[in-house]
Amino acid sequence: MPEVVDLGGFAKQSIALKRRTSLADGAADLLREMILLNKLSPGMPLPERDICAALGISRTPLREAIRLLNVEGLIEYSAARRPKVANPSLQEIAAYLRVQGALEALGGELACANATDQELENIAGLNREMIAMSGKEEPLVSFKRDMNFHCQIIAAGRNSPLVDTHATYNARLWRARFVSSQRKMGRGSTLREHQEIVDALLERDPKKTAKALKHHLDTAVSNISEVLEEQSRQLSSVL
Amino acid sequence: MPEVVDLGGFAKQSIALKRRTSLADGAADLLREMILLNKLSPGMPLPERDICAALGISRTPLREAIRLLNVEGLIEYSAARRPKVANPSLQEIAAYLRVQGALEALGGELACANATDQELENIAGLNREMIAMSGKEEPLVSFKRDMNFHCQIIAAGRNSPLVDTHATYNARLWRARFVSSQRKMGRGSTLREHQEIVDALLERDPKKTAKALKHHLDTAVSNISEVLEEQSRQLSSVL
DNA sequence: ACCATTATTTTGGTATACCAAAATAATGGG
DNA sequence: CCCATTATTTTGGTATACCAAAATAATGGT
Incomplete structure (x- = not known):
C-alpha cells in the first residue's frame, strides 16, 4: 500500500479559520502538530501539490512552511530535493x-x-x-x-x-x-x-x-x- | 539620509553564477554574509522588491531566503511584518x-x-x-x-x-x-x-x-x- | 502654519503559470 | 519474460499578476 497523503480530520478550515497569522505560519503549525502526533509518519513523502490541496492553500505559502519545518528539523529533503517527514536515526x-x-x-x-x-x-x-x-x-x-x-x-x-x-x-x-x-x-x-x-x-x-x-x-x-x-x-x- | 538598499559589489551574478544550489539558498547565503560583514546595518529595512531587483531574482525565492534568515535570527519582522536586519539589544x-x-x-x-x-x-x-x-x-x-x-x-x-x-x-x-x-x-x-x-x-x-x-x-x-x-x-x- | 482627512503609492501575502529535471509508464527488441 | 530505451507525467524551482492592508503624499479646512 503506497502511503497516501490523507490529512484526515485536519485540513482546510483549520488554517483558514484562525486567520490571525499568515497561511504559511498556519500551515507550518498544522504540519508540525501532525508530525508530532504521528499523523504523518516519518519518511512519508510530502508532495507539495497534494499537501496544498489537502490544506486548501496554494504552493507559495506551503513552500515557506516546508522551509520552516526543514530548518526546525522536522522535514528533510531527499537527494532529489523531495520533502519528506524527517526520520532521524x-x-x-x-x-x-x-x-x-x-x-x-x-x-x-x-x-x-x-x-x-x-x-x-x-x-x-x-x-x-x-x-x-x-x-x-x-x-x-x-x-x-x-x-x-x-x-x-x-x-x-x-x-x-x-x-x-x-x-x-x-x-x-x-x-x-x-x-x-x-x-x-x-x-x-x-x-x-x-x-x-x-x-x-x-x-x-x-x-x-x-x-x-x-x-x-x-x-x-x-x-x-x-x-x-x-x-x-x-x-x-x-x- | 534615508538608508538606501545598495548591495554594492555583491548582487546579480554572485547568485546566478554559482547555480549548484537554489536561488533561495544562494540569496540566503549572500544576505547572511552581508549582514555578518556589516554591509547591511542592523535595523535596516529590507523591502522585498528592492532586494529582488538588487539580487536579480524574483520574490518567491527571496521570500524563502528571508524566512530562513528570520528563523536563524538575522532578520526580524517589524510590527507591520516588514523585514529588517535584526538589531539585538x-x-x-x-x-x-x-x-x-x-x-x-x-x-x-x-x-x-x-x-x-x-x-x-x-x-x-x-x-x-x-x-x-x-x-x-x-x-x-x-x-x-x-x-x-x-x-x-x-x-x-x-x-x-x-x-x-x-x-x-x-x-x-x-x-x-x-x-x-x-x-x-x-x-x-x-x-x-x-x-x-x-x-x-x-x-x-x-x-x-x-x-x-x-x-x-x-x-x-x-x-x-x-x-x-x-x-x-x-x-x-x-x- | 498646523492638523485631520482623503487619495495615492508602496508593501507583504497569496494564487497561478511555466519550466527543467526527475520519476514513472510505455514500448520494443532480445 | 526481462531489460534497455523512449515517451509521458509528476515534481520542485521560479517568475509574475493580483489583492488588501499599511504607509506616505496630497488636500483642505481652521
Missing part, C-alpha cells in the same frame, strides 16, 4: 538528546537564579500531579504533562533564545520520546529523577539542578535506545 | 552568549571524547598562530581565526546538530563580537583563556575544557557589554 536522536541535555542544564541553572517562588511552586505542583496520576491516565496526557514540566523549567530561566532552541529540540525529539514513554511508562526512575530536579530547584542550587537535569536526559538516551532497537529488531524479523 | 546578546557558552562547553566535552589527536593538534596549531600573529594582522583576519578556533572545537565533538545550532548562534553573535574584538584587541586575557582551553583539550579533560570554554564566553559577555554601553553613550551624547 538512533544516533541522530542521541545527538539531539545530548544537546537538549546541555540546554536543560543551562535552563535549570538560570531558573535557580531567575525564577519566582511562584514559578518554582507551579513546577513542584506539576510534579505532584504527575506522581498522583501515575499510570492512571492516557499516555498522551501524561506525556504532555511531562513535556510541560520541562518547558516550565526552561521558561523560568527567562532566556528567550534558550526557550526557542529548546522548543526546536523538543519538537525533534517529541516522537521518539513519546514512543519511548508508552513502553516503559511510570518505571519509577522517571518520577524519582523528576523529584530530584524539583528538590534542587526549590533549594535554588544551580549545580545540583543542572546535574539532575543532565542525568534525567541521559537516562532518556538509554530508554529510547532500548525501545527503538527493539522496534528495529521486530521490523527486521518481519522482512 | 545588549540583553539579547547576553542571552545568546549564555546559550552559546553552554553549547561550547558541551562541544568541548564531546571533543575530549571524540576528537582525533590530529584534530586537537590542529586546534593547538590555530592557537599558536593566533599568539604569533597577535596584533600584527587585520582585525577581520584575526577575528575569523578566532571564530575558526571555536568552530573547530565544536566540529571535533562530532555532533552535527550541535554544529548547526552553534553556527546559528555564532551568526547571531558575529557582529557584536567583531565590534568588540576591534576595540580591546589582544588584551592578553583572550590569548590566556585560549591557552587554557587548548591545555584542557590536550589533556582530554572534559570538565576542565567545559569550564575553560564557559569562562571564555563569560568574559566575552563583559567585554561586549563595555563596548556596546560605550557606543550607546556616545550615541546619546550626539542626540
Whole structure:
C-alpha cells in the first residue's frame, strides 16, 4: 500500500479559520502538530501539490512552511530535493538528546537564579500531579504533562533564545520520546529523577539542578535506545 | 539620509553564477554574509522588491531566503511584518552568549571524547598562530581565526546538530563580537583563556575544557557589554 | 502654519503559470 | 519474460499578476 497523503480530520478550515497569522505560519503549525502526533509518519513523502490541496492553500505559502519545518528539523529533503517527514536515526536522536541535555542544564541553572517562588511552586505542583496520576491516565496526557514540566523549567530561566532552541529540540525529539514513554511508562526512575530536579530547584542550587537535569536526559538516551532497537529488531524479523 | 538598499559589489551574478544550489539558498547565503560583514546595518529595512531587483531574482525565492534568515535570527519582522536586519539589544546578546557558552562547553566535552589527536593538534596549531600573529594582522583576519578556533572545537565533538545550532548562534553573535574584538584587541586575557582551553583539550579533560570554554564566553559577555554601553553613550551624547 | 482627512503609492501575502529535471509508464527488441 | 530505451507525467524551482492592508503624499479646512 503506497502511503497516501490523507490529512484526515485536519485540513482546510483549520488554517483558514484562525486567520490571525499568515497561511504559511498556519500551515507550518498544522504540519508540525501532525508530525508530532504521528499523523504523518516519518519518511512519508510530502508532495507539495497534494499537501496544498489537502490544506486548501496554494504552493507559495506551503513552500515557506516546508522551509520552516526543514530548518526546525522536522522535514528533510531527499537527494532529489523531495520533502519528506524527517526520520532521524538512533544516533541522530542521541545527538539531539545530548544537546537538549546541555540546554536543560543551562535552563535549570538560570531558573535557580531567575525564577519566582511562584514559578518554582507551579513546577513542584506539576510534579505532584504527575506522581498522583501515575499510570492512571492516557499516555498522551501524561506525556504532555511531562513535556510541560520541562518547558516550565526552561521558561523560568527567562532566556528567550534558550526557550526557542529548546522548543526546536523538543519538537525533534517529541516522537521518539513519546514512543519511548508508552513502553516503559511510570518505571519509577522517571518520577524519582523528576523529584530530584524539583528538590534542587526549590533549594535554588544551580549545580545540583543542572546535574539532575543532565542525568534525567541521559537516562532518556538509554530508554529510547532500548525501545527503538527493539522496534528495529521486530521490523527486521518481519522482512 | 534615508538608508538606501545598495548591495554594492555583491548582487546579480554572485547568485546566478554559482547555480549548484537554489536561488533561495544562494540569496540566503549572500544576505547572511552581508549582514555578518556589516554591509547591511542592523535595523535596516529590507523591502522585498528592492532586494529582488538588487539580487536579480524574483520574490518567491527571496521570500524563502528571508524566512530562513528570520528563523536563524538575522532578520526580524517589524510590527507591520516588514523585514529588517535584526538589531539585538545588549540583553539579547547576553542571552545568546549564555546559550552559546553552554553549547561550547558541551562541544568541548564531546571533543575530549571524540576528537582525533590530529584534530586537537590542529586546534593547538590555530592557537599558536593566533599568539604569533597577535596584533600584527587585520582585525577581520584575526577575528575569523578566532571564530575558526571555536568552530573547530565544536566540529571535533562530532555532533552535527550541535554544529548547526552553534553556527546559528555564532551568526547571531558575529557582529557584536567583531565590534568588540576591534576595540580591546589582544588584551592578553583572550590569548590566556585560549591557552587554557587548548591545555584542557590536550589533556582530554572534559570538565576542565567545559569550564575553560564557559569562562571564555563569560568574559566575552563583559567585554561586549563595555563596548556596546560605550557606543550607546556616545550615541546619546550626539542626540 | 498646523492638523485631520482623503487619495495615492508602496508593501507583504497569496494564487497561478511555466519550466527543467526527475520519476514513472510505455514500448520494443532480445 | 526481462531489460534497455523512449515517451509521458509528476515534481520542485521560479517568475509574475493580483489583492488588501499599511504607509506616505496630497488636500483642505481652521
